[in-house]
Amino acid sequence: xxxxxxxxxxxxxxxxxxxxxxxxxxxxxxxxxxxxxxxxxxxxxxxxxxxxxxxxxxxxxxxxxxxxxxxxxxxxxxxxxxxxxxxxxxxxx
Amino acid sequence: xxxxxxxxxxxxxxxxxxxxxxxxxxxxxxxxxxxxxxxxxxxxxxxxxxxxxxxxxxxxxxxxxxxxxxxxxxxxxxxxxxxxxxxxxxxxx
Numbered sequence: 001x002x003x004x005x006x007x008x009x010x011x012x013x014x015x016x017x018x019x020x021x022x023x024x025x026x027x028x029x030x031x032x033x034x035x036x037x038x039x040x041x042x043x044x045x046x047x048x049x050x051x052x053x054x055x056x057x058x059x060x061x062x063x064x065x066x067x068x069x070x071x072x073x074x075x076x077x078x079x080x081x082x083x084x085x086x087x088x089x090x091x092x093x
Numbered sequence: 094x095x096x097x098x099x100x101x102x103x104x105x106x107x108x109x110x111x112x113x114x115x116x117x118x119x120x121x122x123x124x125x126x127x128x129x130x131x132x133x134x135x136x137x138x139x140x141x142x143x144x145x146x147x148x149x150x151x152x153x154x155x156x157x158x159x160x161x162x163x164x165x166x167x168x169x170x171x172x173x174x175x176x177x178x179x180x181x182x183x184x185x186x
Binding site: 007009022025026029031032034035036037038039040041042043045046047058059061062065066 | 094100112115122125127128130131132133134135139141148152154155158160
């Protein structure tokens with residue numbers, strides 16, 4: 001069973017209120033030295049079988065049409081997942 | 094200027110309504126072959142200077158206390174970002 005990982009981030013010129021909230025909270029909790037935070041989304045798509053070039057191409061189009069808003073977000077990465085583990089693994093689902 | 098990337102995903106045993114919505118919408122938009130989707134979060138933390146082991150350790154603790162809810166989410170990755178680009182880069186901000 002293959003898995004495709006897609007990363008979507010707010011465009012640099014777009015205000016990111018969630019990231020702003022995090023960067024304000026970090027020093028209050030004792031975490032210093034972080035000058036900026038951006039919060040985006042990470043998707044894990046499972047496929048039966050291998051992650052072929054065709055699957056990646058479909059995932060890329062899905063990322064650009066369904067998983068991101070191209071006005072305010074960039075799809076920064078669409079790739080086959082290395083290794084197992086993380087939330088998309090079926091074992092405990 | 095260094096950057097730390099943190100990935101947070103819902104635990105496998107936790108229902109993920111956003112992922113469920115996506116997996117239901119994909120075939121309606123013509124994207125077939127995806128059997129499951131999980132949606133998580135991706136953070137980019139900027140630091141002045143290098144991403145040292147100490148910075149990564151701080152980021153790891155921040156990920157576990159502020160950026161994720163350990164009851165329902167797993168921190169799946171805390172790493173120094175390779176290369177430039179993506180939403181956290183200051184150029185366009």
